[in-house]
Amino acid sequence: MIEKRRKTTVEERVQVCHLCHLVRFCQRHHLLQFRIHGECNNGFTLPLCGACHESLHIALAAIVKKKKRASQLWEALVEALGKDNTWIQAIENQVYETCELVVENEIKYFDY
Numbered sequence: 001m002i003e004k005r006r007k008t009t010v011e012e013r014v015q016v017c018h019l020c021h022l023v024r025f026c027q028r029h030h031l032l033q034f035r036i037h038g039e040c041n042n043g044f045t046l047p048l049c050g051a052c053h054e055s056l057h058i059a060l061a062a063i064v065k066k067k068k069r070a071s072q073l074w075e076a077l078v079e080a081l082g083k084d085n086t087w088i089q090a091i092e093n094q095v096y097e098t099c100e101l102v103v104e105n106e107i108k109y110f111d112y
């Protein structure tokens with residue numbers, strides 16, 4: 001199932017970020033591992049601006065993978081902005097939604 005990443009269109013690049021809701025240059029974040037699921041799961045990508053994309057990856061590494069450096073970074077950002085910050089909450093909610101989606105699809109993937 002290895003595929004090449006396809007080039008993004010102008011419409012995909014310039015659009016509303018899924019997490020901060022601002023019009024920015026966006027990147028496609030693959031909700032499911034690209035390596036395993038490839039480009040076929042088009043419904044499973046989110047448009048994210050650079051700042052949100054980096055933050056989501058750090059949050060995933062901190063919250064899901066418990067990586068030390070990522071946890072330090074994520075905790076520092078949460079402390080700087082506050083736990084009640086809507087952007088922080090949007091990222092954390094996305095982390096939990098991603099976990100649910102991954103679990104559902106791993107089950108489907110290995111369901112034979």
Ligand SMILES: [Zn+2]
Nearest residue numbers: 017020049052
């Ligand atoms: Zn954003």
Ligand SMILES: [Zn+2]
Nearest residue numbers: 028029030053
């Ligand atoms: Zn990503």
